[in-house]
Amino acid sequence: MTTHSFTRRLVLSRSSALIGAAASGALLPALSLAQTGKVRVGLMLPYTGTYAALGVAIENGFRLAIDEQGGKLGGRDIEWFKVDDESNPAKAVENTNKLVQRDKVDVLIGTVHSGVAMGMLKVARESGTLLIIPNAGFNSATGALCAPNVFRTSFTSWQTSYPMGKVLADRKLKKVVTITWKYAFGEESVAAFSEGLTKAGGKVVKELWVPFPNVEFQALLTEIASLKPDAVFAFFAGAGAAKFVKDYAAAGLKGKIPLFGSGFLTDGVLEAQGAAADGLETTLHYGDGIDTPRNNAFRLAYAKAYKLQPDVYAVQGYDAGLLYASGMKAVKGNTGDKAALIAALEKSKIDSPRGPWTLSRAHNPVQNIYLRKVVGHENHVTSVAAKALADPAPGCKM
Secondary structure (H helix, E strand, C coil): CCCCHHHHHHHHHHHHHHHHHHHHCCCHHHHHHHHHCCEEEEEEECCCCCCHHHHHHHHHHHHHHHHCCCCCECCECEEEEEEECCCCHHHHHHHHHHHHHHCCCCEEECCCCHHHHHHHHHHHHHHCCEEEECCCCCHHHHCCCCCCCEEECCCCHHHHHHHHHHHHHHCCCCEEEEEEECCHHHHHHHHHHHHHHHHCCCEEEEEEEECCCCCCCHHHHHHHHHHCCCEEEEECCHHHHHHHHHHHHHCCCCCCCCEEEEHHHCCCCHHHHHHHHCCCEEEECCCCCCCCHHHHHHHHHHHHHHCCCCCHHHHHHHHHHHHHHHHHHHCCCCCCCHHHHHHHHHCCCECCCCCCEEECCCCCEEEEEEEEEEECCEEEEEEEEEEEECCCCCCCCC
């Protein structure tokens, strides 16, 4: 991908000022700082609420990747800044500006909740600050709202849900009820699944919605029982996913109406779900049981560092660290040359625990989507549901 008009305009708009300042020597301290001072890394993640464990896993993964690079970025030491995003979209712009305007970070890392990430994206687009999204999968971040300074190391909602439609239709499970939280990512996940199911000859017979972050499911589970569909497709994550799967089993639906979902339904919450999750099948870009030297080494390193087993959120944080470290190495730590840094990030090839991936023209991973089945306390990979799947990125003008 060629250097974008955004970065060309950024460079050109500053060129005359740079020449004048350099001639007088006024710019030398700033340029020196951009290459030798500490890199200011801003983490805006959920540290409280239903997604708190996800935020911690992402930060752990990111820090592990940097530690494996010697604890530096492009040869420079790091100064860390953290803000709890509270999973609150109403505070997203304010919280992001704490890092951008107050702390003057070189890079933003965040977040989980798509509604919050929309606010982060707004600030990043307006300020030109580099943003790496390690989770939030709302399609427009690398679709209609794509920008040269915005990268994602996770997925789009389309990628993680679309392949499951064909999986169900191929099994003759063609009349499906969907259930999810009523917010951007939930809506997009259902739409992607429905697209895949419809193309394969199936039909969504009813869409059920739960206000976010409500976890009272009983009335809707009763409705599912009365509808008697061939299957149910669900998107929930974190504590909400743990409760939904347990409530589904407690309502007597497990074993009667098969439950499927995008992988967040079982990722990072298997211990909390217990036997209720046994046998559940999901689609995702990672699985605990990917038996490769790369994944095995990552899982061992993560467990040693944090005394925890990694999940998909840890992998996405880890890959965000790998991506940024790759770009910073290429520019020798010079955060001041945004055009060169963006170009370097675009060319990165990430040797990830999930399998190698590259970036699409819209800055989203081109990656395998796996079909996984819960066996014990592991999301065991049973097959590749979609190989090297690239999000179509509708509306991206880069």
